[in-house]
Amino acid sequence: MISKTRDITLLEILDRALNKGVVISGDIVISVADVDLVYLGLKVLLSSVETMEKLRGAPFAEAG
Amino acid sequence: MRIYTSCIIDATEELNASISGLEGASVYNIPYNDIGIVSSDLSGKVVTDENTVMTHEKVIETLMEKYTVLPMRFHTVFRKEENVILMMQRLYDEFKINLQRLCGKVEIGLKVLWNGKEVKARIIEGMNGDGSIRQTNGASPGRNLLEEKLIEYRVDNAFEHEADRNIEGINNMLNGYIADRSYKRLQTENLLLDAAYLVEKERIAHFREIFGKIRTTYCDFRYLLSGPWPPFSFVNIEKHDYSCPQYFFFDTQQDIKRYGG
Numbered sequence: 001m002i003s004k005t006r007d008i009t010l011l012e013i014l015d016r017a018l019n020k021g022v023v024i025s026g027d028i029v030i031s032v033a034d035v036d037l038v039y040l041g042l043k044v045l046l047s048s049v050e051t052m053e054k055l056r057g058a059p060f061a062e063a064g
Numbered sequence: 065m066r067i068y069t070s071c072i073i074d075a076t077e078e079l080n081a082s083i084s085g086l087e088g089a090s091v092y093n094i095p096y097n098d099i100g101i102v103s104s105d106l107s108g109k110v111v112t113d114e115n116t117v118m119t120h121e122k123v124i125e126t127l128m129e130k131y132t133v134l135p136m137r138f139h140t141v142f143r144k145e146e147n148v149i150l151m152m153q154r155l156y157d158e159f160k161i162n163l164q165r166l167c168g169k170v171e172i173g174l175k176v177l178w179n180g181k182e183v184k185a186r187i188i189e190g191m192n193g194d195g196s197i198r199q200t201n202g203a204s205p206g207r208n209l210l211e212e213k214l215i216e217y218r219v220d221n222a223f224e225h226e227a228d229r230n231i232e233g234i235n236n237m238l239n240g241y242i243a244d245r246s247y248k249r250l251q252t253e254n255l256l257l258d259a260a261y262l263v264e265k266e267r268i269a270h271f272r273e274i275f276g277k278i279r280t281t282y283c284d285f286r287y288l289l290s291g292p293w294p295p296f297s298f299v300n301i302e303k304h305d306y307s308c309p310q311y312f313f314f315d316t317q318q319d320i321k322r323y324g325g
Contacts, residue, residue: 009290010114012173013121016296021135022072022159024151024301 067094067142068106070123071294072134074163076100085123086116094145096152099159101136102127103148110139124294132167134159134301135294158301166299169243170292172261172271176234177286180223180253187222191215224250230282231257237278241271246297256285260297268292 068086076095085091085104093100102123110116117138124135142148152159203211227250235245238261247259263271275289 017138020296
C-alpha cells in the first residue's frame with residue numbers, strides 16, 4: 001500500500017519539477033534525453049488524478 | 065566534475081545552511097552580478113528516481129524559506145562551471161525580471177474533481193425535459209445517426225459550459241487573494257480544474273480561508289490543495305536559439321537527435 005501523503009506529494013512534485021520552472025537544457029544532452037523519456041512514462045500517470053485514486057482505492061481528500 | 069543546478073536565487077552570498085543535494089553533495093551558490101545559481105557537484109549520472117526528484121525539490125524548498133527562487137527543471141546539468149556562467153550571462157535579464165515578479169510569493173496547487181458522468185446525465189435529463197432532445201423513432205438510420213451526433217455535440221457543449229461556469233465561480237472567489245494563476249480545465253472528464261495559484265506568503269492563511277468557503281459553496285466537488293510550492297508554474301523564461309556550439313537548447317526529441325544526443 002502506497003502512503004497516501006507521499007504518493008500525492010510525489011505526484012505533485014513530479015508534475016512541477018519535470019516540466020516547469022526554468023525549463024532550459026544543460027549541456028549534458030544524453031541525460032536530458034533520459035529525463036524526457038522518463039517523463040513520457042510518468043506523464044501517463046500524472047495526466048489523470050483519477051488513476052491515482054484507483055491505485056489507492058480510497059476517496060480523494062485534501063492533502064495540504 | 066559536472067554541475068547540477070537547483071535554482072536561481074536573488075542573492076550572491078554563500079549559503080549559510082548546510083544543504084545536501086544530489087549524491088549527498090553540498091550545494092553552493094555561484095554568483096553572477098546580483099543573483100546566483102545554487103548548484104552542486106555531480107560525479108556520476110543522475111538516477112531519475114523518486115529520491116532524486118524529492119531531493120531536488122527539498123533543496124529548492126529549503127532555499128525558498130530565505131530567498132526568492134526560480135526553480136530549475138529537474139536534471140539541468142552542465143559540463144563545467146564556465147557553461148553555467150555563460151547561461152547566467154545570457155539569461156540574466158530574464159532571471160532578474162522573474163525574480164522581481166515572484167519576490168515574496170509562493171505557488172499553491174489546487175485540483176478539483178467532479179463527477180463528470182453525473183453532470184452529463186443531469187444535462188441530458190434537462191434536455192429531455194425541455195424538449196431539446198427530440199425522439200427520432202421510425203426515422204431513417206442516417207437521420208438517427210445525425211440526431212445522435214447533434215445530441216452528443218450539444219451535451220458536450222453544455223458540459224464544457226458548466227465546467228467554465230464552475231471554474232469561473234471558484235476563480236472569482238480566489239481573485240482577491242492571488243497574484244496570478246495558471247490552470248487547465250477538464251484534462252479528464254472528472255478533473256474539472258488543475259490549477260496553480262501564485263500567492264503572497266503573507267496571504268496564504270487568507271487563501272486557505274477562502275478555500276474553506278469554496279469547499280462549502282461547491283460541496284459536491286472533491287479537492288486536493290497542495291503547497292506552498294516554489295513558484296514552478298510561474299517562471300516565464302523564453303527559449304532562445306543560441307548559436308554557440310557549446311550551448312544548445314533542445315525543445316524536442318527531434319532536436320536532441322539532430323544534435324547528436
